[in-house]
Amino acid sequence: MARARELVILEYATEPSSFTRATDEDIKGIHDLCVSLFSINETVSFETMLSWQQKNPYTYFVTKQEGLVTGYFDFLHLNEEVTEHIMSQPLPGVPMPPSTDVEPFTPGKLIHGLFVGLAVRPGLSPTQARLHGRHLITGAIGVLEDLARQNMPVQMLYATARTSYGIRLSRKLGFEEIVYSNDPLIRFRINLLTSNNPLLREYQQIVKRITSQQAKKSNHKI
Numbered sequence: 218m219a220r221a222r223e224l225v226i227l228e229y230a231t232e233p234s235s236f237t238r239a240t241d242e243d244i245k246g247i248h249d250l251c252v253s254l255f256s257i258n259e260t261v262s263f264e265t266m267l268s269w270q271q272k273n274p275y276t277y278f279v280t281k282q283e284g285l286v287t288g289y290f291d292f293l294h295l296n297e298e299v300t301e302h303i304m305s306q307p308l309p310g311v312p313m314p315p316s317t318d319v320e321p322f323t324p325g326k327l328i329h330g331l332f333v334g335l336a337v338r339p340g341l342s343p344t345q346a347r348l349h350g351r352h353l354i355t356g357a358i359g360v361l362e363d364l365a366r367q368n369m370p371v372q373m374l375y376a377t378a379r380t381s382y383g384i385r386l387s388r389k390l391g392f393e394e395i396v397y398s399n400d401p402l403i404r405f406r407i408n409l410l411t412s413n414n415p416l417l418r419e420y421q422q423i424v425k426r427i428t429s430q431q432a433k434k435s436n437h438k439i
Contacts, residue, residue: 234287234349236356239277244270246286247277253339254380269293272319278360280352287341288349290357293332294320300330304375304395304404322369330373330406333357335386354390358416361409365423368431376405390414 239247244267251260269276273294280288295303299318322328335357337349361371376392378384379401388394391414392405409417410424 234280234282234352236278236280236352236359238275239270239279239289241267241270243279243281243286243289244277247279247289250286250289250336250338254336269319273321275322275360276319278353278356280349280356282349286338287345288335288337288353290333290335290353292357292360293334294322294328295330295332296320297329300332300375303332303377304406322364325368328364328369328371330375331371332375332377334376335383350386354416358420362420362423365420365427368427370410370424370427372408372410374407374409377402378405379403390416 245263248260248263248266266277269291276293277289277291279286295318335350335353337346337353341349364371374392376383376387378387384403387403387405390407391412392407395404395406407414410421412421
């Protein structure tokens with residue numbers, strides 16, 4: 218009943234959706250959204266999500282309308298060893314990383330890779346779902362650009378998908394596929410610095426500009 222009431226509120230919402238970095242209070246809405254899409258058994262626990270968020274407050278971002286979480290994406294920053302393990306291990310069962318494997322962002326340091334996840338609230342009309350999905354994608358690119366401006370460029374994005382929507386979206390965005398036989402989970406990766414995706418042109422220009430500025434500063438010091 219509560220979900221049905223929220224969908225009615227969203228259907229007749231008059232205010233535009235907002236995009237923002239998630240707070241600890243938003244994690245419950247993100248968890249509920251994931252359970253609605255993937256079931257409780259296929260969803261990371263609320264406690265784990267909260268631990269990731271508290272280890273790195275730039276892990277989760279949300280779209281909201283009328284105070285309700287309508288979608289989210291996450292940038293999970295793991296060390297390279299854990300990332301390689303997840304990308305190279307077919308099912309059954311790649312364990313989810315504990316909060317101790319989640320790393321904060323360090324100014325001036327290249328971020329080798331981030332795991333990205335994205336989902337829109339189920340039950341929205343196709344038009345609403347597209348709008349919120351587009352808002353999340355443009356918001357995620359904006360976050361990448363902000364990280365680059367702070368001299369924390371991201372080289373790789375990684376993702377996993379087993380739903381038709383997630384697979385289509387990853388392919389549309391230009392991710393490279395990694396497929397294991399008899400494994401329903403498809404791994405995806407994209408090099409943000411060399412990709413030809415037009416959505417990333419501004420990001421790549423920012424990275425080049427910051428890199429050039431850093432090089433000039435280093436030359437002056439010499």
